Structures are given as C-alpha cells and as structure tokens.
Amino acid sequence: MDLVGEVIRSVRVGRPGARLVRQTGSRGVRFPAFEGSGFHVVLAGTCWLVTEQGDPVELRPGDVVLTSAGAPHGLSSVPARLRDLPMVELGPHRPEPGPASFEFLCGSYHLGPGRAPHYLRTLPDLVVVSPDPERGPRLRALTDLLRAEVSASPEGDDATVPALLDLVLVHVLRQWRDEHEPGAGALTDDPAIATALRQIHENPAEPWTVERLSRVAGLPRTSFARRFAALVGRPPMRYVTQWRLERAAGLLRETDAPLATIARQVGYSTEFAFSAAFRRAHGMPPGSFRRMPRPAMGVSAGSAGGVRAEG
Incomplete structure (x- = not known):
C-alpha cells in the first residue's frame, strides 16, 4: 500500500480550496487552527514562518510550508511573535495599493474533526520543504498551473484545482519522506x-x-x-x-x-x-x-489580491 496514495485518498474527501495571497503590509498575517490539512508555496519575496513555539523560520521563493493537521501559524515579512500578527480575514476585497513584500499560494483540504490522515498527524505540526534540484522543475510547473487556474477561477469552481492540489501535495510529501524517512514508501512494510x-x-x-x-x-x-x-x-x-x-x-x-x-x-x-x-x-x-458548496477561496485570487487582516 502506497503511503502517499493513502494520504491523498483520505484528504480528497474534504472540501478543497486554493487562493493566491499578495501580502502588502509589513505586519504579516496569522492563520487560525482549522480541521484539515494544507500548504503554502512562497512565490515571490522572502518571509518568515511564525509558530506558537520555536523560532521563526526564514522562507524563500519555492519553499513549501505543509500544515499537516491545521495547526495555527503565521507568515510575516519580519521575525515576529504569532500573537502579535493580525488574524487573516477571509473574503474577497480590493488589494491594498503599494508593492508586495511577499506573495504565496495557499491550498487546503477542510476535513471533519479528527479526519486528518494518520500519517499527517504523525508529522510535525508544520513542515518546511525547500525545492529539490531534481523535483524543483516539476513542482514549480505544478505551482504555476495551480496559480493560473486559481487566478482564472476566483470562485474556486474550476474542476482542475482539486487535482492540482493533490499533485502538489504528492510532490511535497514524497520529498519530505525521502529526506526524513527514506524507505518509508508504503503505508506499512508488514x-x-x-x-x-x-x-x-x-x-x-x-x-x-x-x-x-x-x-x-x-x-x-x-x-x-x-x-x-x-x-x-x-x-x-x-x-x-x-x-x-x-x-x-x-x-x-x-x-x-x-x-x-x-x-x-x-x-x-x-x-x-x-x-x-x-x-x-x-x-x-x-x-x-x-x-455542500466548496469553501470560499477567501482572496480575490483573480487579481492576485492581498489579504485583509484584523487588528
């Protein structure tokens, strides 16, 4: 039994969503805990991954943050404390004027309580995967396709978006597994x-x-x-x-x-x-x-809009 295939089959029953985020402010943004799994792909600029515990981690274009079981976290243009970052406010709105400090693509699967796959629950709450020289071009191509589809369909009704979410997650999980759990390609080797x-x-x-x-x-x-x-x-x-x-x-x-x-x-x-x-x-x-409809994308993806923050 393929481990990554099992994960994909499990998350696919959730409600998929994707959005493009253009962060124009200097304060960053905080994401609350949610029932599910997701990821961020840094597209442009540099930023810092901020968690409840541990030091901020610098992210560069191409880096992927996997939220294995929906843990709270934040992304900021400078190192910060999570509680100091403004909470993201989902919903379409006009992007703020001015240059963006960083831009990233979000993908998520909203699942029911306790429905995150067992393997994802065994991973750290937040996993950072940097581009692999061999896999980089493929993951970058998938990211470009996902970005284009999200931009073309800001309401999230494009049938290709869930498939692209699956493929991005497959590549991220396989790279993480090969780097940290070599040989663990099966759900069980028994x-x-x-x-x-x-x-x-x-x-x-x-x-x-x-x-x-x-x-x-x-x-x-x-x-x-x-x-x-x-x-x-x-x-x-x-x-x-x-x-x-x-x-x-x-x-x-x-x-x-x-x-x-x-x-x-x-x-x-x-x-x-x-x-x-x-x-x-x-x-x-x-x-x-x-x-039940898919969850709202939360961002004016068609215009690569920013995210409004509370506070």
Whole structure:
C-alpha cells in the first residue's frame, strides 16, 4: 500500500480550496487552527514562518510550508511573535495599493474533526520543504498551473484545482519522506497487514470482520488486531468504517449515484444504516454533504489580491 496514495485518498474527501495571497503590509498575517490539512508555496519575496513555539523560520521563493493537521501559524515579512500578527480575514476585497513584500499560494483540504490522515498527524505540526534540484522543475510547473487556474477561477469552481492540489501535495510529501524517512514508501512494510489493507481498499462492500481480515492476512485473530492497530494507528474495524465512509464521501462528490447505490458499494445493507454512519463521521447526512458548496477561496485570487487582516 502506497503511503502517499493513502494520504491523498483520505484528504480528497474534504472540501478543497486554493487562493493566491499578495501580502502588502509589513505586519504579516496569522492563520487560525482549522480541521484539515494544507500548504503554502512562497512565490515571490522572502518571509518568515511564525509558530506558537520555536523560532521563526526564514522562507524563500519555492519553499513549501505543509500544515499537516491545521495547526495555527503565521507568515510575516519580519521575525515576529504569532500573537502579535493580525488574524487573516477571509473574503474577497480590493488589494491594498503599494508593492508586495511577499506573495504565496495557499491550498487546503477542510476535513471533519479528527479526519486528518494518520500519517499527517504523525508529522510535525508544520513542515518546511525547500525545492529539490531534481523535483524543483516539476513542482514549480505544478505551482504555476495551480496559480493560473486559481487566478482564472476566483470562485474556486474550476474542476482542475482539486487535482492540482493533490499533485502538489504528492510532490511535497514524497520529498519530505525521502529526506526524513527514506524507505518509508508504503503505508506499512508488514506484508500481512498490507494484504489486509489492500483487500479493504479494493473491496469495501465485503462484510469484513476482524476474523475474516485475520484469515486474509494469514495471522491469528489477536495477533492480527494488535499488529494492525500498532502499524496503521487504528483498530481494524474502525479503519474499515473510516475507509468505507471516506470512499462514500468521494462517490457523493464525484457521482450522481443514488444514496442506496452508494450504500451498497461501500458495504451498508440499507440506506438508513449508511446515512446514520455517515452522519456520525461527517456531522451531516450524505445528502447535505453532497449539496455542500466548496469553501470560499477567501482572496480575490483573480487579481492576485492581498489579504485583509484584523487588528
């Protein structure tokens, strides 16, 4: 099982958003904590990543900041304390006049509480990835494409934006993994657990139990459950449920299939049982989730506008 692919499948069920930020003031901007994951790519100028703990980190064009689980942070033209930076105010507005001190591209996936993928939750709250000589041209090309699409579609309704967000995140995670966790290309290198995971992913409609999964893995039931939880971060049946509902969320966003059909495809015998489980996981019934619009981009991206700050 590919580790990065698992992360992408998990975040894809969230609400994707992207925006271009042109910071014209000298005070910087503060981003609050949010339920999800995201990144910033510095496009022009230099700035400093500011966190609640630790010293500010200087960023240069091409650097990427990964907010693995939505931790609060700030970007400032000078070193600063996070509490001293004005809070970002999302919403379209006219850019402030004057030269920009720095410019960056934001991408985010808004997820439900506790829905950030397990691997991202194991990373530091904020990860900085600098351009790699080999990957640099590819990541730069993806960033240029994402910037162009966001600028052309300031309302965020361009279908290519989510795909480009996925690709940027793939490149950033792979570079981080290769630099800090060489050889950790799979969700798990345990062949027995990997076999069980593959079956869960490929056949979510199967009536899985711990007993059945342990037979697939070729392990005693107790040993399988213990190893699965240790390696994947969740007990087997909790993982099965989360995967089914993540897959269902993707089908709700990507298809017009009736709820009863989606319920059967992800292993629920009735639409009622599926709806109840989906509501518990996502905080709303599947019909409401399907109708929910994407979050506002928050910035007048078409004009490469700035961000208004409170305070």
